[in-house]
Amino acid sequence: MTAEAIVELRALVGSLGEKWQANWWGSDFFSLTAGAFLSPIFTRSVFLAQYNGVTAAAAKVHDEVIGVGRWYSPFPLTH
Secondary structure (H helix, E strand, O other): OOHHHHHHHHHHHHHHOOOOOOOOOOOOOOOHHHHHHHOOOOOOOHHHHHHHHHHHHHHHHHHHHOOOOOOOOOOHHHO
16 A cells, blocks of 8 residues: 555545544544634645644544554554
8 A cells, every 4th residue: 555545545534533524533624614724824734734633633532442552543553
């Protein structure tokens, strides 16, 4: 699997798991309001800020629910 495919998979699953979708984790990094909030701060890297935020939120939930070191997941691989 290429690095681009991993980034795309993390972004898609991260977005699907957010509060406004499946509510697996309580973040809203890919919502319209988050984009509007982040764009003045991260003018050239809004997607990167959203991506880092949602992967951190997903990794935290995965570590709490699944456990560290027991299963492989696309999110805790960032640690």
